[in-house]
Amino acid sequence: MIKQFFTAAVAGCLLISSLPAQAIDSRVESAVQWAVDIANDDTHGYSQGAANATDYRPYTGSREGPDYDCASLVYHAFEHGGFKIIEAWHKNPAYGARYNGRQLTGDADTIWDDLRGDGGWKKFSWAEVADNLQRGDILCRPQFHVAIYIGDGKTVEARGVNNPRGGDWSTGDQGGEIDFYDAYGRGWTEVYRYVGD
Numbered sequence: 001m002i003k004q005f006f007t008a009a010v011a012g013c014l015l016i017s018s019l020p021a022q023a024i025d026s027r028v029e030s031a032v033q034w035a036v037d038i039a040n041d042d043t044h045g046y047s048q049g050a051a052n053a054t055d056y057r058p059y060t061g062s063r064e065g066p067d068y069d070c071a072s073l074v075y076h077a078f079e080h081g082g083f084k085i086i087e088a089w090h091k092n093p094a095y096g097a098r099y100n101g102r103q104l105t106g107d108a109d110t111i112w113d114d115l116r117g118d119g120g121w122k123k124f125s126w127a128e129v130a131d132n133l134q135r136g137d138i139l140c141r142p143q144f145h146v147a148i149y150i151g152d153g154k155t156v157e158a159r160g161v162n163n164p165r166g167g168d169w170s171t172g173d174q175g176g177e178i179d180f181y182d183a184y185g186r187g188w189t190e191v192y193r194y195v196g197d
Contacts, residue, residue: 028136028194031081035073035148035156039178044068045167046160046177051102061171064104068178070146073158074138075105075114077148083194088117108146111138115192124191130184138192139183147181149191155183 022029038044047067048059063072079086089095089106092113106114115121115138129137137149147157158178161167167175 022135024134025136025194025196027081027083028078029081031077031083032136032148032150032156034080035077036150038068038073038077039156039180042174043172044178045171045173045175046158047171048160049103058169060169066172068158069160070158071107071111072105073156073178074111074146074148078115083115084118085111085114088114091117108140108144109142111140111146112142112190112192120194120197122193122195124193126188126191129191129193130188133183133191134193136194139186139188140190140192141187142190144187147183149183150180153183154180156180 043066045067046069047061047063048057048069049063050059050061052063053059061067063069065072065076068076075085075089086105089110090101092106092110094106094110094113095101095103112123116123126139133139133149135149135151138146139149139155140146145157145159147155150156156178159181160177161169161175163176163179165176165179167173167177
């Protein structure tokens, strides 16, 4: 009887310890959970928006929902969490200069300026924090890709149709277009972490 209780208790501890811890800040946790929910919802897919369409990548629909690209997923997640990152983008000189004010959210290479404009964020090099990532960290390779770290070595991110589970260019099509991936070995160079005001 004691042995059975001990075995069950150990198994329970292992299960609990394998779950990702919540982010330190409740707003960051809200952002992470929103992105996780989007990835788990089959009505969402990937799009960079019709304005960015090419013959090779015939993006349809919007990149601002129900479909998202890598950057717009991060912007909307943290906006949902209560950060004013989209407002900061609209004050960013690149908003008018690059897109004539037509793109609601910025890109992987503008996100740091917009987080910094909102306040409370710190930028680290990947080498500085790779061994100590925290739930809610934003992993970035500016001008290429951005994702949200969710814990246990995993990210939630929008990767398009070039992902292990496929998908197509249809709006609202969810193959593996917004999904969970290994965080490591991906060429990240920067990490943005909310540290408070």
